Amino acid sequence: MAEFARGFRLTLPDGTQLDGAQFPSGIVVTCHREDGLRAAAISIGNLLDGAEPGDVHILWAPKTEEN
Known part of the structure; x- marks a missing residue:
């Protein structure tokens, strides 16, 4: 089964909070809820x-069977 972003x-x-995702390749992106895309990085x-x-502080989404 294919991996998914976490x-x-x-x-x-x-205190600013950014939502983010890490892709199976390790690449990460972050997004501010009001301002949009903030950063992309290779790890x-x-x-x-x-x-x-x-x-x-990083709070990770819980792992599921899919990721």
Whole structure:
């Protein structure tokens, strides 16, 4: 069975929350609910490059049988 993207919510130090998805290839995209697309990166590590540990919080969607 094909893999699917897995969703997450990223909370920035200022409290801004971004919705995101990580694709099976590792590529991630984030989106602000009001402003639209914010960032795309080749991995979570690249997305968070430069962030201090503990500055951001990632809440992953629960895994299902499909992902």
